[in-house]
Amino acid sequence: MTAPAQPFYFPAPRAQKYCSQCSHPISMRIPPDDNRLRAVCEHCGAVHYQNPRNVVGVLPIWQNKVLLCRRAIEPRHGKWTLPAGFMELGETTAQGAMRETQEEAGAQIELGPLYTVIDVPYAEQVHFFYLAKVLSEDLFPGPESLEAAFFSLDDIPWNDLAFRTVTTTLEHYVRDAEKGLFPIHHYDIPIPFSDKAG
Amino acid sequence: MTAPAQPFYFPAPRAQKYCSQCSHPISMRIPPDDNRLRAVCEHCGAVHYQNPRNVVGVLPIWQNKVLLCRRAIEPRHGKWTLPAGFMELGETTAQGAMRETQEEAGAQIELGPLYTVIDVPYAEQVHFFYLAKVLSEDLFPGPESLEAAFFSLDDIPWNDLAFRTVTTTLEHYVRDAEKGLFPIHHYDIPIPFSDKAG
Secondary structure, eight states: OOOOOOOOOOESSSSSSBBBTTOOEEEOOOOOOSOOOEEOOTTTTTEOOOOOOOEEEEEETTEEEEEEEEEESSSTOOOOOOSSEETTTTTOOOHHHHHHHHHHOOEEEEEEEEEEEEEEGTTTEEEEEEEEEEEEEEOOTTEEEEEEEEEEEEOOOOGBBSSSHHHHHHHHHHHHHTTTTOOOOOEEEOOOOOHHHO | OOOOOOOOOOOOOOOOOOTTOOOOOOOOEEEETSSSSSETTTTTTTEEEOOOEEEEEEEEEEEEEEEEEESSSSSSTOOOOEEEEEETTTTTTTHHHHHHHHHHOOOOEEEEEEEEEEEEETTTEEEEEEEEEEESSSSOOOOOEEEEEEEEEEGGOOOGGGGGHHHHHHHHHHHHHHTTTTEEEEOOOOOOHHHHHH
């Protein structure tokens, strides 16, 4: 057996070496009337701002069971997650959440209200999860999912969840389901201990 | 009189011509396992994803009056706004909202709960406004503000507000103040009629 070839394409990292407008090498400096270091082009004057990204997803319910997808991609390959992904240009958080549910689970849903809004500053992200009602038991998981399945609230695979925003959103849901009230929750995920240590 | 010189620095636009990693010209194509056009480098393989930005701000209250800033910068130069600006890497929405209040109004505040979360898809943005209590009447507006001032709810300059997310956040506040209850509001701003026509 030979190892599979490295894929050619990769997501461009935050750190940039060349100007996207004129291809001149980048300088890191504080522009006039600004107060932090930016990737600046001293040739054409372009300032390359960078900002946090939004992750948008759904907590889909079918007959008191929650729909989870098992990830076929890194990070957290093989772990269970709520359908979610990066918000795209031109869409709302709700539209992005529905798109991700279609792409990852192939589930038909009726979107409900925004349920959790979670700041994840160490990942440079904000996560949004909507409640949703699943309209049909039929699932058609896409290439980013190994499988998609329904779990009763007593059988959620807590030790095999992919992300802390998924875990905390499900924890809120289990608590709120006891009361039958599902208000919006907004909170931060502090830096993980392992990242602090490492 | 001579016209002022054009400033040298400018924000890099979304459209990019060269790869930030290797300076090779960009191709617009759909990468493998993707479903939309991206700025791709066929030389080094970098895929340059772009995502919506978050705007974070505050609705600051001092003795039943709301603190507004008059913009010294484009867009909407001379119009009144709530203190707000682009969320930066490494901060939470709350930290960003407090930073913008300091930069634009120089106001001392005690941050309250998240109040409005507004999808603005045509601007490729999501806006967040927090309630806040102003702790001192002293204001020190920064270079992005012509002035900062307190307005009673009866005197809000509705026709001179800078952005629809500011107008709608203030409208919610005026209505909620009558009831004394300030729940979180989540909604979309649809595409403006003038943009549709033009």
